[in-house]
Amino acid sequence: MKIRLICLNKTAKEYENLVAEYSKRIARYTKFDMVILPAVKGINASEEQQKKEAEKILAKIQSTSYVILLNETKPINSIGGKEYTSKQFANLLQQKMNASISELVFVIGGAYGFYQSVYDIAKEQVSLSKLTLPHQLVRLVFLEQLYRGFTILRGEKYHH
Amino acid sequence: MKIRLICLNKTAKEYENLVAEYSKRIARYTKFDMVILPAVKGINASEEQQKKEAEKILAKIQSTSYVILLNETKPINSIGGKEYTSKQFANLLQQKMNASISELVFVIGGAYGFYQSVYDIAKEQVSLSKLTLPHQLVRLVFLEQLYRGFTILRGEKYHH
Numbered sequence A, B: 001m002k003i004r005l006i007c008l009n010k011t012a013k014e015y016e017n018l019v020a021e022y023s024k025r026i027a028r029y030t031k032f033d034m035v036i037l038p039a040v041k042g043i044n045a046s047e048e049q050q051k052k053e054a055e056k057i058l059a060k061i062q063s064t065s066y067v068i069l070l071n072e073t074k075p076i077n078s079i080g081g082k083e084y085t086s087k088q089f090a091n092l093l094q095q096k097m098n099a100s101i102s103e104l105v106f107v108i109g110g111a112y113g114f115y116q117s118v119y120d121i122a123k124e125q126v127s128l129s130k131l132t133l134p135h136q137l138v139r140l141v142f143l144e145q146l147y148r149g150f151t152i153l154r155g156e157k158y159h160h
Helices: A013-026 A048-059 A086-098 A115-119 A135-153 B013-026 B045-057 B086-098 B118-119 B135-153
Strands: A002-008 A032-037 A066-070 A103-108 A124-127 B002-008 B032-037 B068-069 B101-107 B125-128
Touching: A002 A135, A013 A032, A013 A135, A013 B013, A032 A048, A032 B135, A066 A115, A086 A135, A086 B013, A103 A135, A135 B135, B013 B032, B013 B135, B032 B045, B045 B068, B068 B118, B086 B135, B101 B135
Parallel strands: A002 A032, A002 A103, A066 A103, A066 A124, B002 B032, B002 B101, B068 B101, B068 B125
Antiparallel strands: none
Protein backbone atom coordinates (compact mmCIF):
# COMPACT_ATOMS: atom_id res chain seq x y z
CA MET A 1 0.00 0.00 0.00
CA LYS A 2 1.30 3.41 -0.97
CA ILE A 3 0.75 6.30 1.40
CA ARG A 4 0.59 9.95 0.38
CA LEU A 5 0.37 13.00 2.62
CA ILE A 6 -1.02 16.12 1.00
CA CYS A 7 -0.43 19.37 2.83
CA LEU A 8 -0.41 23.09 2.21
CA ASN A 9 2.54 25.47 2.49
CA LYS A 10 6.09 24.26 2.42
CA THR A 11 7.56 22.81 5.58
CA ALA A 12 8.91 25.54 7.88
CA LYS A 13 12.67 25.65 8.15
CA GLU A 14 12.73 24.62 11.84
CA TYR A 15 10.70 21.50 11.02
CA GLU A 16 12.63 20.41 7.93
CA ASN A 17 15.05 18.02 9.62
CA LEU A 18 12.35 16.38 11.72
CA VAL A 19 9.99 15.97 8.76
CA ALA A 20 12.81 14.55 6.63
CA GLU A 21 13.84 12.13 9.37
CA TYR A 22 10.35 10.69 9.90
CA SER A 23 9.69 10.56 6.15
CA LYS A 24 12.86 8.53 5.74
CA ARG A 25 11.86 6.17 8.54
CA ILE A 26 8.36 5.69 7.07
CA ALA A 27 9.89 4.87 3.68
CA ARG A 28 11.47 1.78 5.27
CA TYR A 29 7.99 0.29 5.63
CA THR A 30 5.96 1.58 2.71
CA LYS A 31 6.02 3.68 -0.43
CA PHE A 32 5.50 7.15 0.92
CA ASP A 33 5.46 10.63 -0.51
CA MET A 34 4.47 14.10 0.60
CA VAL A 35 2.78 16.48 -1.83
CA ILE A 36 3.09 20.08 -0.78
CA LEU A 37 0.78 22.60 -2.40
CA PRO A 38 0.67 26.38 -2.10
CA ALA A 39 -2.08 27.55 0.28
CA VAL A 40 -4.49 30.39 -0.14
CA LYS A 41 -3.73 33.04 2.41
CA GLY A 42 -5.50 33.42 5.71
CA ILE A 43 -8.78 32.27 7.17
CA ASN A 44 -10.65 34.88 5.17
CA ALA A 45 -9.82 33.35 1.81
CA SER A 46 -12.58 33.90 -0.70
CA GLU A 47 -14.86 31.08 -1.79
CA GLU A 48 -13.20 31.19 -5.21
CA GLN A 49 -9.69 30.85 -3.69
CA GLN A 50 -10.78 27.95 -1.50
CA LYS A 51 -12.33 26.23 -4.49
CA LYS A 52 -9.10 26.57 -6.47
CA GLU A 53 -7.06 25.23 -3.56
CA ALA A 54 -9.42 22.27 -3.32
CA GLU A 55 -9.05 21.59 -7.05
CA LYS A 56 -5.28 21.45 -6.64
CA ILE A 57 -5.71 18.95 -3.78
CA LEU A 58 -8.12 16.81 -5.80
CA ALA A 59 -5.70 16.81 -8.76
CA LYS A 60 -3.22 14.93 -6.56
CA ILE A 61 -5.68 12.18 -5.61
CA GLN A 62 -6.51 9.20 -7.79
CA SER A 63 -10.12 8.08 -7.95
CA THR A 64 -9.14 4.68 -6.51
CA SER A 65 -7.38 6.16 -3.48
CA TYR A 66 -8.81 5.97 0.03
CA VAL A 67 -8.86 9.50 1.45
CA ILE A 68 -8.60 10.39 5.13
CA LEU A 69 -8.71 14.01 6.28
CA LEU A 70 -6.72 15.17 9.27
CA ASN A 71 -9.17 17.49 10.92
CA GLU A 72 -9.85 19.00 14.29
CA THR A 73 -12.04 17.08 16.68
CA LYS A 74 -14.91 19.52 16.41
CA PRO A 75 -14.52 22.08 13.65
CA ILE A 76 -17.33 24.53 13.16
CA ASN A 77 -18.86 23.24 9.96
CA SER A 78 -18.36 19.48 9.96
CA ILE A 79 -18.63 16.39 12.11
CA GLY A 80 -14.94 16.50 12.90
CA GLY A 81 -12.18 13.97 13.15
CA LYS A 82 -12.20 10.85 15.28
CA GLU A 83 -9.46 10.52 17.84
CA TYR A 84 -7.36 7.36 17.89
CA THR A 85 -4.80 5.94 20.25
CA SER A 86 -1.52 5.04 18.55
CA LYS A 87 -2.49 1.35 18.59
CA GLN A 88 -5.90 2.09 17.08
CA PHE A 89 -4.24 4.20 14.40
CA ALA A 90 -1.87 1.32 13.63
CA ASN A 91 -4.90 -0.96 13.35
CA LEU A 92 -6.50 1.51 10.92
CA LEU A 93 -3.42 1.21 8.71
CA GLN A 94 -3.55 -2.59 8.95
CA GLN A 95 -7.25 -2.63 8.02
CA LYS A 96 -6.59 -0.58 4.90
CA MET A 97 -3.75 -2.90 3.90
CA ASN A 98 -5.99 -5.91 4.49
CA ALA A 99 -8.69 -4.30 2.34
CA SER A 100 -6.20 -4.21 -0.56
CA ILE A 101 -6.33 -0.45 -0.84
CA SER A 102 -3.58 0.56 -3.27
CA GLU A 103 -3.15 4.10 -2.05
CA LEU A 104 -4.04 5.74 1.24
CA VAL A 105 -4.09 9.54 1.07
CA PHE A 106 -4.06 11.77 4.13
CA VAL A 107 -4.82 15.47 3.70
CA ILE A 108 -4.00 18.27 6.13
CA GLY A 109 -6.29 21.21 5.46
CA GLY A 110 -5.75 24.93 5.33
CA ALA A 111 -6.43 27.66 7.85
CA TYR A 112 -10.18 27.59 7.17
CA GLY A 113 -10.50 23.78 7.13
CA PHE A 114 -11.52 21.90 3.99
CA TYR A 115 -13.60 22.93 1.03
CA GLN A 116 -16.77 20.88 0.48
CA SER A 117 -15.39 19.11 -2.61
CA VAL A 118 -12.57 17.68 -0.45
CA TYR A 119 -15.01 16.54 2.24
CA ASP A 120 -17.03 14.88 -0.51
CA ILE A 121 -14.28 12.46 -1.53
CA ALA A 122 -13.08 11.71 2.01
CA LYS A 123 -13.91 8.34 3.56
CA GLU A 124 -12.83 9.19 7.10
CA GLN A 125 -11.61 12.01 9.30
CA VAL A 126 -8.92 11.62 11.92
CA SER A 127 -8.13 14.11 14.68
CA LEU A 128 -4.68 14.01 16.25
CA SER A 129 -5.74 15.94 19.35
CA LYS A 130 -8.56 17.97 20.85
CA LEU A 131 -6.06 20.82 20.87
CA THR A 132 -5.81 23.18 17.93
CA LEU A 133 -2.33 22.67 16.50
CA PRO A 134 -0.49 24.73 13.90
CA HIS A 135 -0.28 23.00 10.52
CA GLN A 136 3.46 22.47 10.75
CA LEU A 137 3.04 20.66 14.03
CA VAL A 138 0.12 18.59 12.68
CA ARG A 139 2.46 17.48 9.92
CA LEU A 140 5.15 16.43 12.38
CA VAL A 141 2.77 14.66 14.80
CA PHE A 142 1.15 12.82 11.88
CA LEU A 143 4.48 11.64 10.45
CA GLU A 144 5.65 10.47 13.85
CA GLN A 145 2.42 8.51 14.32
CA LEU A 146 2.63 6.98 10.87
CA TYR A 147 6.14 5.79 11.68
CA ARG A 148 5.02 4.66 15.13
CA GLY A 149 2.08 2.82 13.57
CA PHE A 150 4.40 0.68 11.46
CA THR A 151 6.64 -0.09 14.42
CA ILE A 152 3.55 -1.19 16.36
CA LEU A 153 2.37 -3.44 13.52
CA ARG A 154 5.85 -4.99 13.29
CA GLY A 155 6.15 -5.35 17.04
CA GLU A 156 9.32 -3.28 17.00
CA LYS A 157 10.95 -1.64 19.95
CA TYR A 158 10.15 2.05 19.35
CA HIS A 159 6.61 1.84 20.73
CA HIS A 160 5.90 1.14 24.35
CA MET B 1 1.75 33.63 38.05
CA LYS B 2 5.01 31.90 37.35
CA ILE B 3 4.98 28.78 35.18
CA ARG B 4 7.59 26.04 35.29
CA LEU B 5 7.92 23.03 33.02
CA ILE B 6 9.87 20.11 34.44
CA CYS B 7 11.02 17.48 31.97
CA LEU B 8 13.52 14.70 31.67
CA ASN B 9 16.42 14.46 29.22
CA LYS B 10 17.80 17.46 27.48
CA THR B 11 15.99 18.79 24.43
CA ALA B 12 17.01 16.92 21.28
CA LYS B 13 19.08 18.92 18.82
CA GLU B 14 16.37 19.01 16.13
CA TYR B 15 13.88 20.47 18.61
CA GLU B 16 16.15 23.10 20.15
CA ASN B 17 15.20 26.02 17.91
CA LEU B 18 11.47 25.31 18.19
CA VAL B 19 11.60 24.91 21.97
CA ALA B 20 13.64 28.12 22.31
CA GLU B 21 11.25 30.04 20.06
CA TYR B 22 8.11 29.05 22.00
CA SER B 23 9.83 29.58 25.35
CA LYS B 24 10.73 33.09 24.26
CA ARG B 25 7.16 33.78 23.14
CA ILE B 26 5.72 32.45 26.43
CA ALA B 27 8.10 34.70 28.38
CA ARG B 28 6.30 37.71 26.87
CA TYR B 29 3.23 36.81 28.92
CA THR B 30 4.50 35.24 32.12
CA LYS B 31 7.58 34.29 34.10
CA PHE B 32 8.48 30.96 32.61
CA ASP B 33 11.29 28.48 33.02
CA MET B 34 12.10 24.94 32.01
CA VAL B 35 13.89 22.61 34.38
CA ILE B 36 15.54 19.72 32.61
CA LEU B 37 16.59 16.73 34.69
CA PRO B 38 18.53 13.62 33.72
CA ALA B 39 16.25 10.62 33.19
CA VAL B 40 16.74 7.07 34.34
CA LYS B 41 17.25 4.88 31.32
CA GLY B 42 14.52 2.84 29.69
CA ILE B 43 11.14 1.56 30.68
CA ASN B 44 12.73 -1.16 32.79
CA ALA B 45 14.26 1.25 35.27
CA SER B 46 14.46 -0.23 38.74
CA GLU B 47 12.15 0.92 41.53
CA GLU B 48 15.15 2.51 43.21
CA GLN B 49 16.10 4.46 40.06
CA GLN B 50 12.54 5.66 39.58
CA LYS B 51 12.38 6.78 43.18
CA LYS B 52 15.59 8.79 42.78
CA GLU B 53 14.29 10.40 39.61
CA ALA B 54 11.07 11.33 41.42
CA GLU B 55 13.07 12.87 44.26
CA LYS B 56 14.91 15.07 41.78
CA ILE B 57 11.59 16.19 40.32
CA LEU B 58 10.13 16.92 43.76
CA ALA B 59 13.23 18.94 44.69
CA LYS B 60 12.30 21.38 41.91
CA ILE B 61 8.75 21.94 43.17
CA GLN B 62 7.80 24.29 46.00
CA SER B 63 5.18 23.13 48.46
CA THR B 64 2.95 26.07 47.48
CA SER B 65 3.07 25.26 43.77
CA TYR B 66 0.09 23.85 41.88
CA VAL B 67 1.27 20.72 40.06
CA ILE B 68 -0.21 19.39 36.82
CA LEU B 69 1.14 16.22 35.22
CA LEU B 70 1.21 15.83 31.46
CA ASN B 71 0.18 12.23 31.11
CA GLU B 72 -1.30 9.92 28.54
CA THR B 73 -5.05 9.66 28.33
CA LYS B 74 -5.15 6.13 29.69
CA PRO B 75 -1.86 4.94 31.10
CA ILE B 76 -1.77 1.48 32.59
CA ASN B 77 -1.52 2.31 36.26
CA SER B 78 -3.37 5.57 36.79
CA ILE B 79 -6.55 7.41 35.92
CA GLY B 80 -4.84 9.25 33.10
CA GLY B 81 -4.85 12.79 31.85
CA LYS B 82 -7.90 14.79 30.85
CA GLU B 83 -8.02 16.09 27.30
CA TYR B 84 -8.65 19.78 26.73
CA THR B 85 -9.36 21.88 23.68
CA SER B 86 -7.00 24.84 23.29
CA LYS B 87 -9.70 27.17 24.61
CA GLN B 88 -10.36 24.95 27.61
CA PHE B 89 -6.64 24.81 28.32
CA ALA B 90 -6.47 28.62 28.14
CA ASN B 91 -9.38 28.73 30.61
CA LEU B 92 -7.47 26.38 32.92
CA LEU B 93 -4.58 28.86 32.93
CA GLN B 94 -6.99 31.73 33.64
CA GLN B 95 -8.61 29.83 36.52
CA LYS B 96 -5.23 29.24 38.15
CA MET B 97 -4.34 32.94 37.78
CA ASN B 98 -7.72 33.90 39.27
CA ALA B 99 -7.09 31.54 42.18
CA SER B 100 -3.91 33.51 42.99
CA ILE B 101 -1.67 30.53 42.48
CA SER B 102 1.90 31.83 42.57
CA GLU B 103 3.49 29.02 40.62
CA LEU B 104 2.00 26.52 38.21
CA VAL B 105 4.26 23.52 37.57
CA PHE B 106 3.79 21.12 34.68
CA VAL B 107 5.72 17.85 34.67
CA ILE B 108 6.40 15.60 31.69
CA GLY B 109 7.16 12.11 32.92
CA GLY B 110 9.70 9.51 31.92
CA ALA B 111 9.41 6.40 29.75
CA TYR B 112 7.61 4.47 32.49
CA GLY B 113 5.26 7.31 33.51
CA PHE B 114 5.41 8.86 36.98
CA TYR B 115 6.53 7.48 40.30
CA GLN B 116 3.85 7.40 43.00
CA SER B 117 5.41 10.24 45.00
CA VAL B 118 4.96 12.52 41.98
CA TYR B 119 1.35 11.46 41.52
CA ASP B 120 0.82 12.20 45.21
CA ILE B 121 1.61 15.90 44.91
CA ALA B 122 -0.22 16.42 41.61
CA LYS B 123 -3.53 18.27 41.57
CA GLU B 124 -4.48 17.48 38.00
CA GLN B 125 -3.42 15.49 34.95
CA VAL B 126 -3.63 16.79 31.41
CA SER B 127 -3.34 14.69 28.26
CA LEU B 128 -2.33 16.43 25.03
CA SER B 129 -3.62 13.63 22.81
CA LYS B 130 -4.94 10.08 22.85
CA LEU B 131 -1.87 9.28 20.77
CA THR B 132 1.35 8.18 22.43
CA LEU B 133 3.88 10.89 21.62
CA PRO B 134 7.64 10.88 22.17
CA HIS B 135 8.72 13.08 25.06
CA GLN B 136 10.43 15.60 22.82
CA LEU B 137 7.23 16.10 20.88
CA VAL B 138 5.15 16.33 24.07
CA ARG B 139 7.46 19.14 25.12
CA LEU B 140 6.98 20.99 21.85
CA VAL B 141 3.19 20.51 21.70
CA PHE B 142 2.89 21.65 25.32
CA LEU B 143 4.97 24.81 24.78
CA GLU B 144 2.98 25.67 21.67
CA GLN B 145 -0.28 25.26 23.59
CA LEU B 146 0.96 27.32 26.50
CA TYR B 147 1.84 30.11 24.08
CA ARG B 148 -1.47 29.63 22.25
CA GLY B 149 -3.31 29.72 25.58
CA PHE B 150 -1.98 33.19 26.36
CA THR B 151 -2.85 34.47 22.87
CA ILE B 152 -6.39 33.14 23.38
CA LEU B 153 -6.72 34.85 26.79
CA ARG B 154 -5.47 38.12 25.27
CA GLY B 155 -7.70 37.77 22.21
CA GLU B 156 -4.66 37.97 19.98
CA LYS B 157 -4.50 36.99 16.36
CA TYR B 158 -2.49 33.74 16.52
CA HIS B 159 -5.44 31.56 17.54
CA HIS B 160 -8.39 30.91 15.27
